[in-house]
Every structure is written in structure tokens, then in C-alpha cells.
């Protein structure tokens with residue numbers, strides 16, 4: 001690993017994402033969060049590991065499963081929760097909701113609900129970075145379901161032709177809604193070899209291992225900063241919960257879920273830190289206590305925040 005990282009802080013971030021999502025689920029059940037809600041539970045090590053390598057000049061682009069990416073990018077936890085509650089104090093004044101988290105000051109450029117729609121937008125951001133010589137790069141997260149869209153291939157081709165400073169980050173969680181990727185993809189469950197078509201260097205990484213994700217991302221980021229053009233990482237990961245809160249998961253057996261849960265980064269990683277002598281158990285406990293409080297306060301902040309004024313309805317609308 002080239003850069004320095006606070007390995008205990010990686011745990012704090014992953015635990016924050018996990019607890020944030022649990023709180024989202026609870027408040028969805030209470031009817032305080034409405035609309036679509038897609039939780040990142042199980043995938044924490046990918047977003048946290050990858051985003052930990054970025055600088056202030058870089059952009060992060062995500063899809064509708066975006067809370068974890070936003071938190072890893074440092075989007076304020078109170079404003080994020082308030083956005084989900086549809087409150088005026090939210091990141092988009094409560095008018096975006098779960099699938100449309102944005103925070104330009106943090107370089108967090110969405111939150112996009114259309115599967116694969118974020119890919120060309122991210123390439124556009126990377127083109128702007130290249131054109132304006134900002135030294136920044138764009139990381140674009142997407143799921144396995146995005147790979148069967150035509151725009152996926154169009155974006156890969158143009159990004160390679162123009163040598164854009166972009167990292168395509170596939171979170172292959174094996175399912176697109178209720179569809180197992182094995183059922184709908186010719187060529188098996190590995191996507192990274194296909195990048196040879198576009199001459200985009202591609203790597204596979206264990207998405208349940210935050211340090212491995214970080215290391216793979218650091219390498220790719222270094223190449224991009226060196227002017228070598230787009231890079232591709234495929235993290236094999238798993239969502240422990242349904243696609244959205246409306247999903248009863250009838251399409252897969254609990255055995256499969258349990259198998260992946262044995263590799264849950266929230267349990268495995270702190271054990272590893274203890275074994276490596278990097279942390280003591282009371283430090284882990286203290287982080288958990290602090291984060292639990294942060295999340296409880298975020299819920300309180302959201303609940304106490306006002307709803308947007310009716311007059312807001314025509315503001316920020318581009319037509």
C-alpha cells in the first residue's frame with residue numbers, strides 16, 4: 001500500500017454506513033422516510049475502501065444505492081438523513097430524496113436513478129476535468145445490472161478513445177433487482193476481462209475486504225493521475241438485504257445470503273485489526289458508541305427539521 005491511511009478510521013466509516021442504513025430501514029417502517037429506499041448493507045468495504053484513496057479535486061458519481069458512497073465522501077450525516085426525511089435542511093432541500101443525493105462542495109455528483117445513466121454523466125465530468133486541467137479524476141460506481149445497457153459500452157469506448165481521467169468501479173453484487181447475473185449474462189459473472197475490448201486496464205478485487213479494495217483503487221488512481229486514461233475495477237460483493245425495502249427476496253435462498261454474511265466486513269475487519277495489533281477492543285467499542293450516537297442525532301436532526309416551504313416547489317427546476 002502506497003498511501004497512509006488510518007485503518008481504524010476505515011472501520012469507523014464502514015460502521016457508520018451500516019448503522020445509518022439500519023436507521024433508514026427503521027424510519028422507513030415508521031413512515032418517516034418515503035419513496036424508494038435502496039440500502040448499501042453488505043457493500044460497505046467497497047465504497048469506503050475506494051473513496052478513501054481520493055483527493056478533494058476528485059468527483060464521486062453513484063447510482064441510487066448511494067448513501068454509503070455519500071457518507072464515505074464525507075457528506076454531512078445530518079443533512080443526508082434530513083434529505084431522506086424530505087426536510088428543508090437536506091442536501092437538496094429535501095427535494096431529491098434517497099436516490100438523488102448531491103453535494104457539489106464535496107465533489108459528490110449524485111445519486112442517479114436511471115440504471116447506467118450515471119456512466120456518460122461521469123465521463124462528461126472527467127472530460128471537463130481533463131479539459132480544464134484540474135488534476136482531478138472521476139470515480140463512477142455502478143452495478144452489474146448497468147452492464148447490459150448500450151450506454152455502458154458507448155461510454156467505455158469514448159472514455160478510452162479520449163483517455164479520460166475516470167475510474168469505472170463495478171460493484172458486482174451478483175443481482176440486479178431479483179435477477180441473478182448468471183441468468184442474464186452470456187460469459188459468466190466476471191466483467192473485467194471484457195474491458196480488453198476497449199484496452200482499458202481492469203482488475204478484480206474482493207469487495208468484502210476494505211484494505212484490498214483500497215490497494216486496488218490506489219493503483220488504478222495512480223495510473224489515471226499519470227495520464228494513462230480510464231481504469232476499471234470489479235469488486236465482488238453482496239447486498240445482505242433486499243434490492244429495496246419493497247423486496248421480499250423470494251428469488252434467492254437464505255443459505256446464499258448467510259454464506260456471504262460470514263464475510264461481513266463489519267465483523268471480519270475489526271477482528272483482523274485486533275489480530276494485527278492495530279487496535280484494541282475498547283477502541284472498537286468506543287467507535288461503535290460514538291457512531292451510534294452520531295446516527296441517533298442525525299435522526300433527531302432530521303425529525304426536528306422543517307418540511308420545505310410550498311414556494312420551494314418551482315425553485316431549482318431546470319426545464
Ligand SMILES: Cc1ncc(C[n+]2csc(CCOP(=O)(O)OP(=O)(O)O)c2C)c(N)n1
Nearest residue numbers: 065113114115143144145146173175176177
Ligand atoms: C434504465 C432503467 N431500467 C430499469 C430500472 C429499474 N431498476 C432499478 S434498479 C435495477 C437493477 C440494477 O441492478 P444493479 O445495476 O446490479 O445495481 P444494484 O441494485 O445491484 O446495486 C433496475 C432494473 C431503472 N432504474 N433504470
Ligand SMILES: [Mg+2]
Nearest residue numbers: 143144175176
Ligand atoms: Mg447488482
